[in-house]
Amino acid sequence: MMDFKTTVFFFLSAMLIFAALRVITARNPVHAVLHLILAFFTAAGLWVLLQAEFLAMVLVMVYIGAVMVLFLFVVMMLDINLDQLRQGFWSYLPLGTVIGILMVIEMGMVLGSRYFQVPDSDLPNVAANASNTQELGALLSTDYVYPFELAAVILLVAVIAAVALTFRGPKKTRYTNPADQIRVKAADRMRIVKMPVEKQD
Amino acid sequence: MDTLMQWGTGVFGTTWSAVWVLIKIVLIVLPLLLGVAYLTYFERKVIGYMQVRIGPNRVGPLGLIQPIADGVKLLLKEIVIPTGANRFLFVIAPMLSLAPALAAWAVVPFTDTLVLANIDASLLYILAIGSMGVYGVVLAGWASNSKYAFLGAMRAAAQIVSYEIAMGFALVVVLMVSGSLNLVDIVHAQQKGTFADMGLNFLSWNWLPLLPLFVVYFISGIAETNRAPFDVAEGESEIVAGFHVDYSGMAFAVFFLAEYTEMILIAALTSLLFLGGWSSPVAFLPDGMVWMLAKMCFMLFFFLWFRATFPRYRYDHIMRLGWKVFIPLTVVWLFVVGIWMLSPLNIWK
16 A cells, blocks of 8 residues: 555646646636646645645745736637637647657656756755745855846846837826825815805896 | 543544544634624624614524524525536636635634644745635636626736735735744744833734734735725626626625635734734733634724725726835835844844
8 A cells, every 4th residue: 555645646646647638638728727727736736745835835826826817817818719720730740749759858868867967966954844945045045146136137127028018108098196186175176256146136 | 632632543543633633624614604604794783883774683682693594595595507607617616716715724823732734834825825716706707608707807816916916025024023934933923022021012013013014914905805995806886796796596605705714814814913813912911812813803893894984996096006005115114124124223133
């Protein structure tokens, strides 16, 4: 009998593979996105199993909680004609197969070959009960502070690029400024005219 | 307690630890659901009195059986599934909205020891699980195959994603001053300080030095739960009932349960993060769960009070408040607290 951890691992892996397959085979794009969310969630479960709880929580928080919500948002509003999308399937198949095989070979080289091995990590051995988050934070702000800051700068550049790509000059439409609305006083909008009462004859 | 443990091991053998966790889950969820039922009663009474009415007073003494009667009515009603709806997603959406609201309670401590799972990253866990609540709403709106429901879902998605950022920044500052992501440690960190030494514990809690964040966190919490005045996702006067317009009977009731469970969760988190959790406000009274529950009721009262007081925000004003007011405010306060902590005036040593 397998121990509990192995059972959970195989269950999560099976779910992950199933979800990943459904992402590319589901006919309905919304279903595909939902299966992608399921795939992220099971991947987070696998990371928890590896005791990387910080990464797992951040995966759920950032990808499921924010990125995929907006993704779903966009996909729901798209009007995708699947038949039109599938028209070029056979003509694109050879190119797709070549790229797919290349990716499989690369993955195999990274995982299996002895030339592409990740060098033995020189991470300090931490106590088994140490807080994952704390250790990661300490490493990120000491040994890896430059890569960390570099990543932040790249993200900032991406944000500015996104704004620059979509910004089409100031809005020409009329819009209200709530601050002005709040600041307005009755005297600004209304003029009280005092008139003598006129007698009707 | 020991005899109970021995008895359990005797009856269930090695599976007892799993059974014991299940019992603890039931002990959290059942009072929670009862709390939801009586929160609706409380809400109707409070809003009733604020509007110079009596509120429910027919079913049982003082109308106390009213929530039970409502529950039975909802259970017995038929669940209508619209013809054009996506059946599977339509049925699963209410569950997706209730499950995260309940799952978050796994790490909420009621006292030092009374907590289902005292994990190191409990605050992160709550953020992660809490961010999944939006899917129930979005899928309900899409699966209903109705314009009003879809509009409600769009509004909810945009609103929840926007306010999550301000909420996250507020939590970052709390964990900066507490030096921990563990909710129990965050409460412990609030129990010491200059004022706590003088016996005035309530002035040592996070609400005072982090007052702007306390306000931002609670208001964002109201927006996250889609409560008035941020209830544009339902907006009965504009889009009928928003995302759950096509739901009836128990399917609707599950959305209702999710909303109120999340309200209680936000109240509990606000009490833990800013109001010292189970610690007593003054030194001469003992700490205990009763304080935690009192603080939660106090915060829940604000939810109801706001609903009776404020008119619904216009949609663009909600977005402006979230992005242009709350996020800059929290970022500035993040820097203020960061500099404060590095200065000699640091009060969180």
